[in-house]
Amino acid sequence: xxxxxxxxxxxxxxxxxxxxxxxxxxxxxxxxxxxxxxxxxxxxxxxxxxxxxxxxxxxxxxxxxxxxxxxxxxxxxxxxxxxxxxxxxxxxxxxxxxxxxxxxxxxxxxxxxxxxxxxxxxxxxxxxxxxxxxxxxxxxxxxxxxxxxxxxxxxxxxxxxxxxxxxxxxxxxxxxxxxxxxxxxxxxxxxxxxxxxxxxxxxxxxxxxxxxxxxxxxxxxxxxxxxxxxxxxxxxxxxxxxxxxxxxxxxxxxxxxxxxxxxxxxxxxxxxxxxxxxxxxxxxxxxxxxxxxxxxxxxxxxxxxxxxxxxxxxxxxxxxxxxxxxxxxxxxxxxxxxxxxxxxxxxxxxxxxxxxxxxxxxxxxxxxxxxxxxxxxxxxxxxxxxxxxxxxxxxxxxxxxxxxxxxxxxxxxxxxxxxxxxxxxxxxxxxxxxxxxxxxxxxxxxxxxxxxxxxxxxxxxxxxxxxxxxxxxxxxxxxxxxxxxxxxx
Numbered sequence: 001x002x003x004x005x006x007x008x009x010x011x012x013x014x015x016x017x018x019x020x021x022x023x024x025x026x027x028x029x030x031x032x033x034x035x036x037x038x039x040x041x042x043x044x045x046x047x048x049x050x051x052x053x054x055x056x057x058x059x060x061x062x063x064x065x066x067x068x069x070x071x072x073x074x075x076x077x078x079x080x081x082x083x084x085x086x087x088x089x090x091x092x093x094x095x096x097x098x099x100x101x102x103x104x105x106x107x108x109x110x111x112x113x114x115x116x117x118x119x120x121x122x123x124x125x126x127x128x129x130x131x132x133x134x135x136x137x138x139x140x141x142x143x144x145x146x147x148x149x150x151x152x153x154x155x156x157x158x159x160x161x162x163x164x165x166x167x168x169x170x171x172x173x174x175x176x177x178x179x180x181x182x183x184x185x186x187x188x189x190x191x192x193x194x195x196x197x198x199x200x201x202x203x204x205x206x207x208x209x210x211x212x213x214x215x216x217x218x219x220x221x222x223x224x225x226x227x228x229x230x231x232x233x234x235x236x237x238x239x240x241x242x243x244x245x246x247x248x249x250x251x252x253x254x255x256x257x258x259x260x261x262x263x264x265x266x267x268x269x270x271x272x273x274x275x276x277x278x279x280x281x282x283x284x285x286x287x288x289x290x291x292x293x294x295x296x297x298x299x300x301x302x303x304x305x306x307x308x309x310x311x312x313x314x315x316x317x318x319x320x321x322x323x324x325x326x327x328x329x330x331x332x333x334x335x336x337x338x339x340x341x342x343x344x345x346x347x348x349x350x351x352x353x354x355x356x357x358x359x360x361x362x363x364x365x366x367x368x369x370x371x372x373x374x375x376x377x378x379x380x381x382x383x384x385x386x387x388x389x390x391x392x393x394x395x396x397x398x399x400x401x402x403x404x405x406x407x408x409x410x411x412x413x414x415x416x417x418x419x420x421x422x423x424x425x426x427x428x429x430x431x432x433x434x435x436x437x438x439x440x441x442x443x444x445x446x447x448x449x450x451x452x453x454x455x456x457x458x459x460x461x462x463x464x465x466x467x468x469x470x471x472x473x474x475x476x477x478x479x480x481x482x483x484x485x486x487x488x489x
Contacts (some may be wrong), residue, residue, distance in 0.1 A: 011073035018061050019072060019311070022055040023319050026327035029334030031245040040429070058318050070321075075314040081301035083110030083286070083308060089316040091272070094325065095288045098252060099260040099270065106266075107294035111301065112283045112308045114220050117271040118185065119145045120300045121218050124293075125183050126151045133171065133184040133215065134446045135163045137404075137458075139192045142185055142220070143446060154181050155446035160369030160395060162188060162196040172213045183216045189256055190223030190400020193444045193460035196369075197227065197399045200257050207262045219259045220271045221398040225332040227255055228340035231347055231396030233302035248329050256399075266290030269297075274316055276401075277332060282312040339464065342471075346403065348394050348465035349475040350374060359393050369395040376479070378486045391482050392459075401464035407441075407457035412486060424457030427485050436477040 064071035068086075075084055082088060092108045095101065111117040122132060128150035134142065136155040143153050157167035163186055172180065184206075188198040198206075210217055246254065259268045266289070273285030287297055307313075320328055350356070354374035373393045377386035390408040397403060409415045409423045418426070421442060428440045441458025463471060 006078070011062065011077060011143065014062065014072060014076055016072055016076065017272075019060040019314060021058045021315060023058050025054045025056055026323045026331045027334065028054065028331075029338050031330070031333040031337055056322065057196060058315065058322065059111075060314050060318055070314050070318055072310070072314065073256075075317075076310040079307040079310065081109070081298050081306055084310075084313050084317060086321060087106055087313055089375050090320050090325075091286045091288075091315065094328075095260070095270075095272075095286075097325065099288065100260040101260045101288065102262070103290070105291055106260075106288060107291045108286050108288050109294055109298055109301070110284065110308050110313070111271075111297075112285070112288050113275060113280075114222050114273045114285050115141050115145065115273040116283075117285060117287060117303060118142055118218065118272075120270075120286075120304070121269050122146045122151060122183065122295055123149055124296050124300050125216055125218075130179055130183075131181040133168065133181045135186060135191065135194075135446045136446050137191075137194055137441070138185070138446045139220070140443050148356060152448055153446040155337060158194065158196065160196060161202045162186065162191045162194070162198045163206065165202060165209060166193065168206060169209055172209065172215075174487050180213070180322050182214060183218060184210060185218050185220065187220050187223070188259070189221055190226055190397060190402070192223075192400070193402055194404040195395070195397025195400050195402045195443070197256055203257065203259055204262055207259060207268075210267060215267070217259050217263075217268045218271065219268055221258065222271075222273045222276050224255070224258070224272070225277055225336060226339045226401065227336055227399045228397070230398055233351065234344075234348055237344070246333065248326060251329065251333055260288060266293075269293055277335060278316055278319070282309075282316055284308050284312045284316055305356070316463065342463045342468075343403075344466055346461075346471045346475070349472050350394075353392065353475050353479050355388070372396050376483055378483060389486055391486075401426050401462050403461045403463065404441075405459045405461060407459065409457055418458045421454055424459075427457070427481070428459070430485060431477065431481050434477050434481050436474050436481070 005093075032155065043294070060070055060072055060075070062072045064489040070086055087110060088108065088407050091110070093104070095108055111120065122145065126132060126146070126149070131152050131154040132146060133156055134153045135158050137158065138153070138155075146152075154171060157164050157172050168184075186198075188203065190197060205216070207217070209215070258270060260270050263322055268289065270288040271285060272288065274282050275285065278284075287294060289297070301307075323331065352375060356372050359371040371393050372395075373390055375388050375390050378389045379386050389411050392405045392407050394403055407420075407424060409420050412423060416422060424440060424442065432436060439460035439462075441460065444458075444460065461474070466474065
């Protein structure tokens with residue numbers, strides 16, 4: 001058919017004749033931990049000993065010889081909101097093999113990153129004045145996205161695996177001043193900000209409750225492939241680490257399953273993203289859900305963001321088609337090990353700097369987890385006498401990019417006068433003035449009125465970006481400022 005209906009520019013006038021890049025090979029990072037690590041300085045050795053980089057060229061022409069290949073004439077043109085067909089096909093098969101939805105007609109469609117994906121989901125499924133179930137601590141942009149639409153967060157208490165199934169049932173069973181929420185938002189792996197990871201049994205419990213109360217689950221899972229495993233103290237680590245690369249099936253079995261794996265009713269909308277596995281600037285991810293939801297989300301995309309950026313789509317698609325499914329899995333295995341090294345190094349620095357002991361159950365903020373309590377000896381008002389002071393506690397994350405510190409202000413001399421919330425912000429300012437910027441806990445609170453002055457203070461600290469020497473410097477600043485904060489304020 002000869003179409004003169006659309007206002008599409010001719011690709012002849014696209015100024016890009018060929019898009020080229022040099023991409024890392026899929027096995028650029030080791031999939032086995034390095035057992036020679038015996039202290040913090042060994043990470044410096046790792047940093048300088050792994051200097052060789054292998055790349056493979058990627059080339060995308062304006063016009064492809066084969067109509068099934070990617071070309072710029074199509075990918076840079078106005079396109080389908082669901083994304084270019086080649087990438088559509090890849091993510092469909094990826095979701096089938098990795099997440100294993102129990103129904104065959106599930107659908108996938110691309111979006112421009114999980115935050116936008118959540119915006120489309122919440123504005124599709126919710127009306128102004130309604131509430132959305134969230135963890136009591138959660139991704140602040142998820143709250144900010146729905147606030148202009150008059151949709152509020154309904155916080156649910158957490159434990160060591162994230163959202164508590166018991167607390168969820170209590171929230172849903174109690175009377176609500178507005179309509180009972182019918183949408184739940186959660187980050188189940190490497191939860192932002194706490195780092196908690198939800199295991200199979202907890203997900204089954206939550207899914208069953210959502211069936212009972214007819215709740216749609218929006219599973220925002222950007223850290224899914226950054227599952228690093230339990231933190232092991234340095235002196236125990238060598239004997240616990242595996243020396244051989246896991247096979248594909250063994251690797252997939254080691255991952256906490258998605259809510260999709262239990263979704264026999266089609267009530268899960270999964271958000272995946274390439275932001276943590278390829279590059280956040282690609283602004284590219286995808287939905288996996290039932291076909292009815294997918295059709296509504298596609299209409300939502302057509303009237304908002306339309307198709308994701310053609311440059312990002314074409315480069316990521318070409319890379320994945322070259323790597324294939326097995327190559328992408330190999331890349332993901334290596335990423336998990338790299339982030340484990342970062343997590344281990346950062347917590348090793350804390351263990352070396354502070355006096356660390358296991359927190360008693362009464363002080364454990366996340367029930368069922370192994371929590372570390374960090375202390376230091378602070379000079380007292382009595383000359384030549386120091387008092388052992390509990391400064392903070394944390395649960396070593398098994399996934400993701402963050403360590404969530406609970407600040408122990410109960411022993412601070414001015415806690416009665418100022419309260420926890422004020423002390424949290426005063427300490428945050430002093431750390432920033434000393435050269436260390438962290439996330440203040442109050443910004444992650446899902447409580448509509450914000451954190452109470454009596455709530456414990458928290459900090460979210462990321463180990464994902466900084467060089468190892470800067471991570472060590474950050475712990476040194478934290479140590480110095482905390483001791484001064486308790487002594488001088």
